[in-house]
Every structure is written in C-alpha cells, then in structure tokens.
Amino acid sequence: MSDTQYLAAKTIDEAVNAHEKANGTARFLAGGTDLLVQIKSGIRKPNLVIDIKKIVELNSINEISDGEFEIGASVSGANLNRNLKFAKLWPGVLEAFRLIGSEQIQGRASLGGNLCNGSPAGDSVPALIAAGCKAVIAGPKGRKDVPIENFHLGPGKTVLENGEMLVSLKFPKRVSNSADAYLRMTPRTEMDIAVVGCGVNISLENDICTNARVSLGAVAPTPLLIKEASDIMVGSKLDDDTLNRVSKMCMDACNPINDKRGTIDYRTKVAGVLFKRATKLATDRIGGNK
Amino acid sequence: MAKIKVSTRINNENIDYLCEPNDTMLDVLRNQLNLTGSKESCGSGDCGSCSVILDGELICSCLMLAAEAEGSNIETIEGMSEGGKLHALQQKFLEKAALQCGICTPGFLMASKALLDHNPSPTETEVRYWLAGNLCRCTGYDKIVKAVLEVADEMKENA
Numbered sequence: 001m002s003d004t005q006y007l008a009a010k011t012i013d014e015a016v017n018a019h020e021k022a023n024g025t026a027r028f029l030a031g032g033t034d035l036l037v038q039i040k041s042g043i044r045k046p047n048l049v050i051d052i053k054k055i056v057e058l059n060s061i062n063e064i065s066d067g068e069f070e071i072g073a074s075v076s077g078a079n080l081n082r083n084l085k086f087a088k089l090w091p092g093v094l095e096a097f098r099l100i101g102s103e104q105i106q107g108r109a110s111l112g113g114n115l116c117n118g119s120p121a122g123d124s125v126p127a128l129i130a131a132g133c134k135a136v137i138a139g140p141k142g143r144k145d146v147p148i149e150n151f152h153l154g155p156g157k158t159v160l161e162n163g164e165m166l167v168s169l170k171f172p173k174r175v176s177n178s179a180d181a182y183l184r185m186t187p188r189t190e191m192d193i194a195v196v197g198c199g200v201n202i203s204l205e206n207d208i209c210t211n212a213r214v215s216l217g218a219v220a221p222t223p224l225l226i227k228e229a230s231d232i233m234v235g236s237k238l239d240d241d242t243l244n245r246v247s248k249m250c251m252d253a254c255n256p257i258n259d260k261r262g263t264i265d266y267r268t269k270v271a272g273v274l275f276k277r278a279t280k281l282a283t284d285r286i287g288g289n290k
Numbered sequence: 291m292a293k294i295k296v297s298t299r300i301n302n303e304n305i306d307y308l309c310e311p312n313d314t315m316l317d318v319l320r321n322q323l324n325l326t327g328s329k330e331s332c333g334s335g336d337c338g339s340c341s342v343i344l345d346g347e348l349i350c351s352c353l354m355l356a357a358e359a360e361g362s363n364i365e366t367i368e369g370m371s372e373g374g375k376l377h378a379l380q381q382k383f384l385e386k387a388a389l390q391c392g393i394c395t396p397g398f399l400m401a402s403k404a405l406l407d408h409n410p411s412p413t414e415t416e417v418r419y420w421l422a423g424n425l426c427r428c429t430g431y432d433k434i435v436k437a438v439l440e441v442a443d444e445m446k447e448n449a
Contacts (some may be wrong), residue, residue, distance in 0.1 A: 006294060006311035006357045029355070036314070036353045037334045049311070051358055078347050102423020103401065104338055107347035108354070190422045191336070 004039070008051040012058075012138050012167060015050050020140050020163030022048045028165055029053075030074035031108035033101065034117045058112075058167060061086065068173040070136070073112025073166040078103070080111070090171065091285060092180030092199055092278075096127035099184060102191060112166045115148065118156040121194045121218035125152075127182040129215035129225050130199035132172045139164035149215070152222035178203040178211070179285035181278040184218075185270045187261060194218040195262035198250070198274035200282050202233070209233045214246065214279075219254040219271050226253055243279060247272035298359040300325070301369025309356040316340045318356040319366060327367035327396045331425075338424035341397040341404075342366050348404035350423075367396035370403065378441045379403060388437040390428035398424045402438045410449075411442050 009015035019026045026048040029035055038044040052058050058072040061083050069086055077097050080086060087094050100109055100123050114122045115135065125148065134145040140163045148169075151158055160166065180201035186192035197217035203210045212233035214226040229246045236242040256267040293308040300323070309318050319325040319342070329339040333352050340351045343365040370377045379402050382388070389395040398421065405412060405420045412420065417435050426434065 004312050006355060008357070008360065029358075032353050032355065032358075033335055033350075036355070039312075040333060049355070051355075053358070076347065101335065102338060103348050103404070103420050104341055104350045104423045105335055105353075107344070107349040190419070 004046055005048045006051065007048060008054050010054055012055055012165065015052055015055065016138055016140065016163055016165055018048065018050050019165060022046075024162050026050055028116070030058075030110040030113040030116075031076060031105075033105050033109040034113060052165070062168075065173065067175075069171045071111055071169045071171070073116075073168055074110045075112075076108055076110055077106035081106070089174040090127075090131060090180060092182045092201065092282065093124065093127045093131055093133075093171075096182035096184075096197070096199060097124040099123045099182075111169055115151060115169070116158060116160065116166055118152055118154075118158050119193075120152070120155055120220060120222055121197065122223070123182070123184060123194055123197055123217065125223040126197045126199035126215035126217040127180065128169065128199075129223055130180055130182075130201040130213045132201065132213055134170045136167045136170055137164050138167045143167070145170065149223070149225035154221045175203055175211075177205060177286055179282045181281035181285065183274045183278045183281065185262075185274060193261075196256075196267050196270045196274055197223075198271065198278045200275065200278040202238070202279065202282050202286070204238075204283070204286050207237050209236055209238050214250065214275060216250060216253065216271050216275075219256040219267050221255070224253055226250055238279060238283060243276050246279075247275050250275045294357045296357060296360050298361065299363045301364070301366060307356070311355070311357060313356040315342070315351040315354040315356050315359055315364075318359075319351060325366050325368050329393050329396060331393060336423075336425070337394070337397070338401060339394050339397040341400040341424065343400060343404050343407075346407070348401055365400070365403075367400055370399060377403065378444065379406070379438065382437040382441045383434070386433050386437040386440070388429070388433040390426075394424060394426045394428075398426070398434055402434075402441075405438065406442060406445065410445055412439075414439060 027046040029049045029051045053074045058074045060072045062070045114124045128148045133148050182199045184194040184197040199215040201213045212230045214229040217223045251268050251272040254268040254271050258264045297306050331337040331339040335350045335353045342351045401424050417438050
C-alpha cells in the first residue's frame, strides 16, 4: 500500500482524466468498504486512489421528474435510507442495499461501489437489475448508459474500461401499482454474503401483471436477468401455475459454485423458492400490505 | 513521497495533520493524535471497535483514509463526556456492567450514541440490529442492549 497516491477529484473530468492517465493502475474510491479491505489484504495494489465522494453529482440523490430517480454512484446506504420517497417507490432496492454490512458499513458503502466491485453475490445488484436500472458511465469518449444486467462480465469484471467511471444509477420513472422486493438466503441472519439473492419488480393493473422483471444473484458468475420470466408473467394473474413455471425457469438458469456455504443443488432449489416469495412480497406491497 | 495536509474538526476542535496517502483515519487518530480510545481489532470493518461518527454518520475509522477527512467533522469516544461529566450512555454502561475487558466498549458507545442521535426511542430489535456491527467477545450483548434502552427511556422522561 506504500506506493499508493491519493487524489480527491473535484469534477468528473478530473477523475476520468486521472484514471485514464494511470493506465489501469488507478482505482476509484467511493465508500471504501471493499477497496480498503482489498488494499490492506494485498488483493489490489493501485498506484492511485481517486476519491470521488467530493464530486457533487456522484454524491447526490436527484428526483429528475416526479417518481424518476437518479442516484449518484457514491451515495451511502445511510443517506439513501433517509429519502422517504425513494423508499416508498423502490422498497426492494433499498432493502437489498441495506442488507449489506453493518450500520458502520452503511455509513460509507455505496450502490455504485457494490456494482463496480463486481461480486456475483452483491446484494443490491439483482434488485437494480429487476428495477430496470441503468448505469451512467463517464469516460474519455463521453457518457453512455448501460443496463445493469449487461454491466458485469464475470466475477470482479465489469464493462468499465480504462478511464471510465460510474457516475450514477438511473431508475425508470415509477408507474403506479408497482413494487419490488429482494430476498436473499444466508446461513446467518445478518452480516453475511448471499448464497442466493432474488430481486423481483412487478406492475399490476386490475390484478393482471403488466410488467415483470426477475433477477438472481450468487447463482452464476454474474447476476442474472431472467429474461423469459416476463414473457410468462406479463398478462397473467401471477397464479400458482405461472409462479411454478417461472420458479422452474429460475432454477434452470442457475449455474452456481459449489462451496461450504451452499451446494449447487441447494442454491438452485433456493433460487426457485426465493423467486416465489419475493413475487408474493412485491404483490403484497402493491396491495399496501407490506 | 509528499505527505498530505488535512484540516478537519475532531471533537469540536480544529485539527490539522499530515498523513501518508495510505494511512487510515484510525492510524492517525491513534498514532498521531493520541486518541487511542478507538481500537483496531479486525481492521476490515467487521468488528466495529474503531467506530467514530463522521459528519453525523457512524463509520469504521479503519475503512477510511485519513486523507478523506479533509473538511469533515469527526466525533470520537474522547469527545463523548462533557467537562468531565460522563455521557448518559457511558454512565449506564458502568452501572449495568455492560462491559468486561473494554476493548469493544468505545465502539459500542459511539454506535449507541449514533443510534440515539438518529432514533431517540428505538425498540429492542432496532437496538440489536443497529449494534450488529459491533462485536463483543466477553460479556455478551444483553447488558449492552438493556443499557441503551434504559438511556433512551430516561432521555424521554427528561425531554
């Protein structure tokens, strides 16, 4: 860690230029709850750490229009948790994000960091995918939006190239009668990493599903969007038969690791169960029961 | 390599220090400023014994670079008592024997203070979840949780 330099960037351009110039040896620092642990343990040895928290846009929660949020990449869990409107519109995203670590971690950890860390088990990621969220990326060639389901390439690998920085997470405008939910399975109730995570986001009109997105975490090298799930769910009343079919689809999509925290069979089975429970929870939320 | 000059506010005092880019906030608190109340136990954000309050947020000072503190306001355990008078939480931890070896205690006190700052009347479940990031390996959590709840009750009566 001794050769590391520190830069507190004040603008996006400054951060992006410094990152590009460092040619692969720089890391962006948001909350630091992953990066500092990685540096201390020698997993990462960046020559330059670029602190992005002092860039206003990265640390802001913006409601661009009524019900349309853009969350800066370094906004902490504690900060986002205080936005009552966001909590009402995206309870699943918030509960997923808030599951990460202790209150101490929540005081620093960011949605952007959870995404860029690239873990297949990052709790907020399936919820962001289910939400239909986009990553706003700034780089030497300007800005672009990437759907979250395309952001990860493998464990620890993302689409971000040299000089590219995650600026914010752009949520679609929330329509009425919609809700999301995130559930995860962990061996312990708290302070643990997902063995399986499932995010579900649905809209209903007269009990008929008009929009559905389902995502799974920790069951493949990257978090997954279960694309075909929406084909079956939209137009249905989310009856048992529909849920059973999608549950099977979730299990078929699993390609998990086998480790002491969960076997392949166990992770696969739990993915199907969590899908049904998360869908029930989201439905209850639309009904105002949760 | 040139050191970084940082101007910050710690326990209501303006403090300037020079740090290396890789120093953590905890390193500077303990080794430069002699504020040794914050402890390093795990160094990876799991145990909470280095807890401080940064601009109103509870954080682990071991997971923050000292350079990041520029322009911020930090509360540590050393600033908790006022003019020699213990904070109500400190007093209650003593009365309830909510500590044994004491290594985790400053972290628990800062976390408990942050909780009551944000939520003056927490439920027992809320206290337990809030303090889940603080580990105690001696005396267990029951006395600590009870002490926090009693202080919350007394604060309500005195309000």
